[in-house]
Every structure is written in structure tokens, then in C-alpha cells.
Amino acid sequence: MTKKRCTATPHAEWVLMYRKGLSRKKIAELTHHDVARVSHHISVAKAADPALHAEHAAAAKGSAAHAVPGLKRLYQVVAMVEATGRYPSRNAEDRAERELAQWLRRRRRDAEAGILNPVIGEGLAALPDWQRKPREAAHQQKWQDRLQELVAYRAAGNPWPRTTLTVTGQERELGIWLRGQRYKYKHGQLHPVRARALDAALPGWITGRKAAHTRPQ
Numbered sequence: 001m002t003k004k005r006c007t008a009t010p011h012a013e014w015v016l017m018y019r020k021g022l023s024r025k026k027i028a029e030l031t032h033h034d035v036a037r038v039s040h041h042i043s044v045a046k047a048a049d050p051a052l053h054a055e056h057a058a059a060a061k062g063s064a065a066h067a068v069p070g071l072k073r074l075y076q077v078v079a080m081v082e083a084t085g086r087y088p089s090r091n092a093e094d095r096a097e098r099e100l101a102q103w104l105r106r107r108r109r110d111a112e113a114g115i116l117n118p119v120i121g122e123g124l125a126a127l128p129d130w131q132r133k134p135r136e137a138a139h140q141q142k143w144q145d146r147l148q149e150l151v152a153y154r155a156a157g158n159p160w161p162r163t164t165l166t167v168t169g170q171e172r173e174l175g176i177w178l179r180g181q182r183y184k185y186k187h188g189q190l191h192p193v194r195a196r197a198l199d200a201a202l203p204g205w206i207t208g209r210k211a212a213h214t215r216p217q
Contacts, residue, residue: 013075014038015045016123019052021059022071030072031079073103074123081127108133143194150174151201160208182206 017027024042028035046052077100080088088100107124108131110116124130132140153161153174161167161175181198184190185206198205 011041012126013071013078013123014041015052016119017071017075018042018045019055019059020071020119021056021061023060031075070117070120071123073100074120076100077104078123078127087127087130104130146174146177147197147201150178154202160205162209178205178208182208 014027014031017030018024022030024039025035027033027042028038031038076096077088080086080097080100088097088104090098090101090105092098092101107116107120111121111131149170150161153170158171161171161178163172163175163179167175181190181194182205185195
């Protein structure tokens with residue numbers, strides 16, 4: 001399974017922190033990088049965005065300091081996604097990762113309730129599908145994997161998979177999965193997006209072998 005990697009601009013969170021009023025020194029402290037490196041990156045960003053300095057100055061006079069703890073966690077989450085291609089897990093052995101997972105879980109709840117700090121929300125927006133809960137993402141990926149497996153099975157010249165007791169292995173597994181999709185479709189329980197994906201990838205999936213048996217001679 002290919003891991004989804006974050007496509008955010010490198011160190012975009014540094015620019016976000018600066019835009020929200022943090023000094024170069026504070027950014028370096030929070031991100032554990034050299035001040036000179038942070039300053040160089042900010043200088044490049046200011047050259048590309050002339051309004052950046054004014055926004056920084058205005059934010060520095062406001063309430064940016066209240067967002068510092070959240071920005072630190074934000075940076076840590078972004079850095080982890082950049083480095084590993086995955087989000088922190090609540091079941092990780094590493095305590096720091098578990099804490100990041102809990103923090104991100106709270107931010108998802110804040111977003112659902114409409115109370116997410118806009119500074120944090122702006123930073124998290126750079127991450128793909130950050131609001132999707134890990135379990136939901138895992139279920140979706142598993143469904144996609146099974147669909148691709150069935151597509152490959154059919155492309156190899158195999159008929160629609162069966163679920164009879166005499167059938168074992170891959171055919172039976174795919175047959176049970178396909179039967180479940182048909183059941184959900186017939187009872188209005190299959191998500192339209194999934195139904196369209198099945199239609200596009202596997203024409204005739206709804207009727208399968210039944211259609212072949214009733215085809216006029």
C-alpha cells in the first residue's frame with residue numbers, strides 16, 4: 001500500500017508562525033533549528049510576499065502568543081507527516097507520538113464543533129485529509145485495496161468469484177466481499193461514490209454470473 005505523503009511546501013509552518021507574530025528566535029526554539037536557517041527561509045518568504053512583514057508586525061501586537069503551544073504541536077505533526085508519510089497513532093509505543101495523536105484528535109473535534117483556532121486550522125490545512133479519523137481512513141483504504149484486487153482478478157480472465165462452500169482462497173474472499181457490496185447496493189446502503197467506483201472499474205458487477213446465465217443464445 002502506497003503511503004500518502006504530505007505535499008506542503010517545506011517549512012511552510014515557519015512562515016505561518018512568522019505571519020502570526022512569532023519571532024525568528026522563537027520559531028527556531030520551537031522547531032529545534034538554527035536561527036540563521038530560519039531567518040534565511042523567512043527572508044526568502046518575505047521577498048516573495050511583500051505583505052508578510054506587515055502581517056507579522058500586526059500579529060505580534062495581538063494575541064499570537066496564546067497560540068504558541070498549539071503551533072508547537074502543529075509543527076511536530078507536520079514534521080512527522082513529512083518524515084513518515086503517516087499520521088501519529090494513539091497506539092504507538094512512543095509516548096510523544098501518542099500525545100501528538102491525542103492533540104490531533106482534539107483538533108478534529110474542535111473543527112467539527114466550529115471552534116478550531118484559525119491559526120492551527122490554517123496550518124493543518126496543508127496536510128492531506130487531516131480531519132479524517134484514522135479508523136475511517138483505514139477502512140477506506142482496505143475497501144480500495146479489495147476493489148483493485150477484484151479488478152486484477154477479473155483482468156486475469158477469471159469469471160465472477162463465487163461464495164459456495166467448495167470455493168476457497170482468494171476467490172471465496174473476493175466473492176464474499178462482492179456479495180456484500182451487492183447487498184448494500186440493493187438495500188440503499190452503499191455510498192454513491194463507491195457504487196460509481198464499482199461501475200467504472202467492474203461493469204456488470206451488480207448481476208455478475210447471473211447476467212451470463214440469462215444471456216440469450
